[in-house]
Amino acid sequence: MLGYGLLGDLLSYDFEFTEILVPPQVTFGGDEVKCRFFFEGSVLKEYYVVICIASSELAEPTFKESLPLIDSVELERSVIIKRLTFTDIESTYNKINDQSPPPSSLVLYDPTQKKIDTLKLETYSLSLTPDITLTLEQRYLPDKKGGTDLGFGASVYPCSVVLSLYIYDHIYQGSFLELGSGPGLISCVCKVKGFRGWCTDGDSGSCELSRINLNKLEEGEEVIVEKYLWGEEIDKYVEYVFMSDVVARPYVEDLPKLINTLKELFKINPELKVLFSYKNRGGGEETFWRMAGEWKVERVEEYWIRSEWRKEGIEVWRITTK
Structure with a gap:
């Protein structure tokens, strides 16, 4: 089964670029800009990057520098979720974790796969x-x-x-x-x-x-x-x-x-x-x-x-x- 963790409130399961407007009472700081991994058992199925924009620019440029593959859009109080390619997944995963998982563990989610009961x-x-x-x-x-x-x-x-x-x-x-x-x-x-x-x-x-x-x-x-x-x-x-x-x-x-x-x-x-x-x-x-x-x-x-x-x-x- 697919599992997920932090920032579940911002997850979109669409497979294209998705924008989600955050309710006005929610605020974000640079330290809340996070990455999201989706596992099936021990296999990484998908990787998303979530950028929280608290004002008209990214609040944490150092984080942006560490993830150069991310596209960003300047929208006040918005959240941009970008699905990365397989190559991006492998590269960014290794940067964040400072390790190289076996190539076989990097498998993109297949929406046509049979659903398990x-x-x-x-x-x-x-x-x-x-x-x-x-x-x-x-x-x-x-x-x-x-x-x-x-x-x-x-x-x-x-x-x-x-x-x-x-x-x-x-x-x-x-x-x-x-x-x-x-x-x-x-x-x-x-x-x-x-x-x-x-x-x-x-x-x-x-x-x-x-x-x-x-x-x-x-x-x-x-x-x-x-x-x-x-x-x-x-x-x-x-x-x-x-x-x-x-x-x-x-x-x-x-x-x-x-x-x-x-x-x-x-x-x-x-x-x-x-x-x-x-x-x-x-x-x-x-x-x-x-x-x-x-x-x-x-x-x-x-x-x-x-x-x-x-x-x-x-x-x-x-x-x-x-």
């Missing part, structure tokens, strides 16, 4: 940066429930990837509670970020899988895995609640219990922020919106979400008190 793989890998890759164990079964008793909690789904990357790039500190962890990708990202918290799921198999994947991480703060069913008593003080793919038809009958859990958590911490990702899977979200009417529910800006995921309808939403 990652849900059925034994492991799922996500590159947060060129130096940080998470590899999670999966236990998919063709039992119409995806391998767990409660259903669909044994594999990493795209919605959890999107929310994980949002957390990695946009949230810098805080305690957390994950509801419906599945194999635990979001909690693994939180641990890598140094967050303390709880990884919970109502399925014993998912909890076991989350525990295995969290224990693989040698560094990071403590993340406790607990079996928790929505609606049960809860007394945890956290700053964030993270949920992925829980607002969906398979779980619609349990949404009132989920709402009750969130109510209890808001009582404990009125400043709580709930972030959840989902894609429309048959109307469950409409039921959730109605039940969540007492809170402020707003969609997080989409500009940072990869275009192919936007086309799938994956969104990230935020819940806070009004």
Whole structure:
């Protein structure tokens, strides 16, 4: 699978020169001009260079000098993403890393290649940066429930990837509670970020899988895995609640219990922020919106979400008190 890391908010997956206007509240400095590598496993598939223009000229001429292959355009508060040729990739990669990877590892992405069903793989890998890759164990079964008793909690789904990357790039500190962890990708990202918290799921198999994947991480703060069913008593003080793919038809009958859990958590911490990702899977979200009417529910800006995921309808939403 393709992984990606920093500046995910600026990624465009088009194969031509692309310009993205940055929202007014976002500012960039020269040290935020970065390079982006895209790996499939250990193979470099694509290389992009991102130039952040804070004013009418590049803020960091030394960086420009180190990457002479980049085309730049003087546009105020804009971001230019340039896809490089194979030769440019090899040359610039070697400059940045001061090493020469084997030529066979420099393979450009082929958009015609067959898409792999990652849900059925034994492991799922996500590159947060060129130096940080998470590899999670999966236990998919063709039992119409995806391998767990409660259903669909044994594999990493795209919605959890999107929310994980949002957390990695946009949230810098805080305690957390994950509801419906599945194999635990979001909690693994939180641990890598140094967050303390709880990884919970109502399925014993998912909890076991989350525990295995969290224990693989040698560094990071403590993340406790607990079996928790929505609606049960809860007394945890956290700053964030993270949920992925829980607002969906398979779980619609349990949404009132989920709402009750969130109510209890808001009582404990009125400043709580709930972030959840989902894609429309048959109307469950409409039921959730109605039940969540007492809170402020707003969609997080989409500009940072990869275009192919936007086309799938994956969104990230935020819940806070009004």
